[in-house]
Amino acid sequence: MTTSLAAQPVPSSPGTLDIMLWVVVPYVAIAVFVVGHVWRYRYDKFGWTTRSSQLYENRLLRLGSPLFHFGILVVVIGHIGGLLVLKSWTEAVGISDDAYHVVAVALGVLAGVCTLVGAAILVYRRRTVGPVFSATTRNDKVMYVLLVGTIVLGLGTTVLGNLTEHPHDYRETVSPWFRSIFSLQPAPELMAAAPIGFRLHALAAWALFAFWPFSRLVHVFSLPLGYLTRPYIVYRSRDAQLGNRAPRRGWERTQ
Numbered sequence: 714m715t716t717s718l719a720a721q722p723v724p725s726s727p728g729t730l731d732i733m734l735w736v737v738v739p740y741v742a743i744a745v746f747v748v749g750h751v752w753r754y755r756y757d758k759f760g761w762t763t764r765s766s767q768l769y770e771n772r773l774l775r776l777g778s779p780l781f782h783f784g785i786l787v788v789v790i791g792h793i794g795g796l797l798v799l800k801s802w803t804e805a806v807g808i809s810d811d812a813y814h815v816v817a818v819a820l821g822v823l824a825g826v827c828t829l830v831g832a833a834i835l836v837y838r839r840r841t842v843g844p845v846f847s848a849t850t851r852n853d854k855v856m857y858v859l860l861v862g863t864i865v866l867g868l869g870t871t872v873l874g875n876l877t878e879h880p881h882d883y884r885e886t887v888s889p890w891f892r893s894i895f896s897l898q899p900a901p902e903l904m905a906a907a908p909i910g911f912r913l914h915a916l917a918a919w920a921l922f923a924f925w926p927f928s929r930l931v932h933v934f935s936l937p938l939g940y941l942t943r944p945y946i947v948y949r950s951r952d953a954q955l956g957n958r959a960p961r962r963g964w965e966r967t968q
Contacts, residue, residue, distance in 0.1 A: 727901040734916065735901035739894045742919040749926025750934070763932040769844035773834055781831025787824035788864075791817065796891045800884045810882070818875060825868035832861050856928040863917040870910030881908050887915070 727735070753761060767774055795817060803813050836857055839849050874880040890903040904912065925931070 727905055731901045731905040734912075735890065735904040736894075736899045738916065738919050739899075742923040743894075745923040746925055749923075750931065753926050753931060761931050761935065763929050764848070766839075766845045766848055769848070770838060770842045773838040773842070777831045777834030777838060779831070780827050781835060784824045784827030784829075784831055787820065788828055788867075791821050791824065795883065796888050800888075814880065814882075818871060818880070821871055822868065825864060825871070829861070829864055829868060832857070832864065836861070852928055855924065856930060859917065859921040859924055860930075863914065863921050866910065866914040866917050870908070870914055873910065874908070881911065883907065883911060887911050 800810075804810075839845050839853070839857075871880075886903045886907040890900055890907075893900040893903070904915065
């Protein structure tokens with residue numbers, strides 16, 4: 714059984730606060746995100762790392778890290794589809810609003826729970842494992858607060874909206890507002906008409922994006938492309954006898 718989407722309020726003329734929150738804040742966050750990454754890459758290349766703590770503890774990491782990373786990957790893909798794919802496109806291929814809503818909510822809740830559980834394990838690991846806790850900086854703590862807060866707000870908005878049987882159709886408010894930011898034709902009145910949960914989730918996300926370049930999250934944009942072109946590494950043994958058989962001619966050990 715599906716739940717019909719709630720009727721959307723008619724957007725009104727935006728006020729000064731709406732323009733600040735839904736026009737100024739997004740553009741400032743985007744500018745800091747882009748310029749911050751350029752600055753970090755130019756002046757802090759050696760700091761462009763995850764600062765892995767795998768050597769300190771591996772059992773909890775092997776459980777929490779896959780849950781978090783696979784969950785957040787599905788969350789990101791779902792947000793890209795929900796924000797950038799127009800409602801008219803899904804209707805054109807025969808996907809009804811109710812069908813889209815059921816699939817989006819099911820995948821979103823599953824991915825959100827996996828992400829939140831994985832994040833909880835990683836936070837617990839950082840708090841309870843001595844060497845990992847000692848290697849945790851204030852920057853890391855702020856990152857976890859913003860990251861977990863954004864996830865909780867998004868998941869909570871989705872779950873509460875469906876439990877109350879009044880889910881909000883974000884593709885009529887949040888999605889077109891988000892696209893309007895990047896088309897340089899901002900429509901703050903659309904976001905102002907969205908429920909408070911969506912607005913808090915959006916503000917938390919912009920705060921996370923603004924903080925992103927100055928945290929370990931920059932590793933998201935790191936690809937080991939150098940491994941494809943680096944020369945082979947030649948290993949030589951110090952043992953006088955390599956294996957049980959004598960080496961073939963031409964493969965004798967050199968001094």
